[in-house]
Amino acid sequence: MEPPRALLFDVFGTCVDWRSSIIREGEALGRRLGLGTVDWAAVADAWRALYQPQMETVRSGARPWVTLDVLHREALDRVLADAGLQGVPESDRADFTLAWHRLDPWPDTVAGLHRLGQRFVVAPNSNGHIALMVNLSKRAGLRWDAILGAELARAYKPQPEVYLRGVEALGLVPSQVMMVAAHNVDLVAAAACGLRTAFVPRPTEHGAGQTTDLRPARPVDVVATDLGDLAGQLGA
């Protein structure tokens, strides 16, 4: 097959370990506020569990497109209430919401992306907005050629316009672009738009004992163990 010209990346879960990072930020918040024993892993999971239902309110047209900062904050208020943490002050809620701008990369991400960027155009195609992607990437050392994704399309994956707007912005056609993700739903949607697909499983994204997204649900062009392996398989 002819190599792709550009690689689009899912970020939350594929490039960064959101769960460990949110737990880390929660523990710091707990220490700062003297909150005592809190199950921050449960908080992280509950927070993330609201992600798809919230985006669905945008995808369905029930509300206009808003950034993940807005969705994350609304969800956080519900999660803290459910966890009995109503006392967390406003300024700490605002800061904790921005924990999603401070997620740590998986160990292979920085070097793998660097290698891939030597050969291909690389860009996030994330549901995170531009400011979140810029802040996260600057902090984590992720180097991109552009920031594509939800904000450019004013839609949320897996809506096809997110993939197609990213491809168009690069001046390419879908078959010249490969979507890289740890999530089957993302790759199925990308493939339906004509993009090529690379599955990079992240078997501890949801912690030990994860049972989802361990292998491709549909045929993909490449399966790689991490971004370094992907670089090797793509000749980068």
Add this chain to the structure above:
Amino acid sequence: MEPPRALLFDVFGTCVDWRSSIIREGEALGRRLGLGTVDWAAVADAWRALYQPQMETVRSGARPWVTLDVLHREALDRVLADAGLQGVPESDRADFTLAWHRLDPWPDTVAGLHRLGQRFVVAPNSNGHIALMVNLSKRAGLRWDAILGAELARAYKPQPEVYLRGVEALGLVPSQVMMVAAHNVDLVAAAACGLRTAFVPRPTEHGAGQTTDLRPARPVDVVATDLGDLAGQLGA
């Protein structure tokens, strides 16, 4: 003054030497097609002279937003006709239009941007579209944190929405952002939106004997001789 958080850059003229690059591409085209003696500097100047009137057709609302590839190609057909070069074939016109994706940086640009990027968020705020910026930057070695500008705003500078949409995309307010440009009209428009301004004159952008944009027309926050000097003055 508190340092800015992000720097937005004009690109054509400020970061890259479009005129010498278009002349270089024209000369290569002339050799390839055996066109004989052609004043490629005059072609470059005539091509660029159509730039503002063309963008004005978009700014005025007379036509919907289109990319510079479209505007450059329309202008090229007029310029070639005026220069008696009607015989240049379609495929060469298409390729010559993409010369604007292959512009060379000024000698200080790559190192200066690299220094500035260590301390600040850096992004182009150009009238060039995303694909053009990605291709140009990848070839020239310009590293950005995001590609902002005309395509994101679907407007052309100096329309205020281009500056304001870029600031918004970074999650900042105008006073946290500095516009860097070699053109007074760009800085006046940025300042009117509340951005800070840095003037970096490029006294040979239009060739020897340039008489415009040699010094700031209005007060600016910084005047720098090149991007390295700008980095020094901003403590980067």
